[in-house]
Amino acid sequence: MAQPTDTNPTEGVLYIVSTPIGNLEDITLRALRTLKEVDLIAAEDTRHTRRLLVHYEIDTPTTSYFEGNQIQKGERLVARLKTGESIALVSDAGTPTISDPGYRLLIQCIDADIAIIPIPGPSACIAAASIAGLPLHNFVFEGFLSPKSGRRKRQLAELSEEKRTLIFYESPHRIVVFLQDVLDVFGDRQVSVARELTKKFEEVLRGTVTEAIQKFQETSPRGEFTIVIEGFLSRKE
Numbered sequence: 283m284a285q286p287t288d289t290n291p292t293e294g295v296l297y298i299v300s301t302p303i304g305n306l307e308d309i310t311l312r313a314l315r316t317l318k319e320v321d322l323i324a325a326e327d328t329r330h331t332r333r334l335l336v337h338y339e340i341d342t343p344t345t346s347y348f349e350g351n352q353i354q355k356g357e358r359l360v361a362r363l364k365t366g367e368s369i370a371l372v373s374d375a376g377t378p379t380i381s382d383p384g385y386r387l388l389i390q391c392i393d394a395d396i397a398i399i400p401i402p403g404p405s406a407c408i409a410a411a412s413i414a415g416l417p418l419h420n421f422v423f424e425g426f427l428s429p430k431s432g433r434r435k436r437q438l439a440e441l442s443e444e445k446r447t448l449i450f451y452e453s454p455h456r457i458v459v460f461l462q463d464v465l466d467v468f469g470d471r472q473v474s475v476a477r478e479l480t481k482k483f484e485e486v487l488r489g490t491v492t493e494a495i496q497k498f499q500e501t502s503p504r505g506e507f508t509i510v511i512e513g514f515l516s517r518k519e
């Protein structure tokens with residue numbers, strides 16, 4: 283596989299490979315080639331990644347790399363990289379390390395002087411931001427806030443005067459309480475709630491936080507959600 287000229291040829295490369303967030307067509311040619319050519323794919327959930335690999339007729343061996351085994355597994359992956367093998371890290375969807383496992387492996391590879399190459403592609407955060415209709419010259423990606431309301435409200439309070447557009451991930455069963463906390467702490471701002479992007483039931487709700495709460499109280503929220511919220515005073519400037 284082609285490598286940058288500064289890569290030590292006796293050592294392998296860790297590729298951070300973005301995969302689809304729903305629609306299997308959302309994968310780059312380079313990602314497919316990398317997944318085919320590496321010696322090993324380290325996947326958050328090997329059964330989940332298997333569907334993608336079967337779809338593209340890729341038979342590269344897989345191994346699991348997830349929150350619970352990342353320390354010991356990371357050491358084993360680094361040892362293999364040191365022998366010259368190349369490894370692709372993938373998560374269940376989107377870009378590994380973005381609210382997903384991978385950070386520790388990166389640190390272990392950086393410490394071991396192993397080359398790391400990104401294979402960019404989908405991320406729910408960027409996909410949701412790109413269609414939100416809110417200012418995006420800069421923005422703040424917060425990922426998941428705490429599942430506990432008290433802590434979540436404190437986290438929101440720390441962001442209440444943030445002028446940049448804010449992006450959050452949230453699970454379907456907490457979306458209403460999350461939006462209620464947003465209303466309490468931020469007031470009734472503009473919001474864009476993106477559901478099931480790139481999938482069959484893709485839907486985007488743009489409006490006020492109150493309107494979003496109303497909608498999700500009427501129809502029980504299902505699927506995956508990314509929430510984009512206008513920054514403090516963003517419309518008044």
Ligand code: SAM
Pocket residue numbers: 303304373375376377378379380381382404405406407410450451452453476477478479480481506507508
């Ligand atoms: N690393 C992934 C990425 O780059 O998109 C994010 C992983 S995080 C564990 C998963 C969260 O991303 C979901 O709970 C949801 O908030 C958001 N998400 C993932 N897929 C989505 C989709 N198709 N539509 C909207 N949000 C999505």
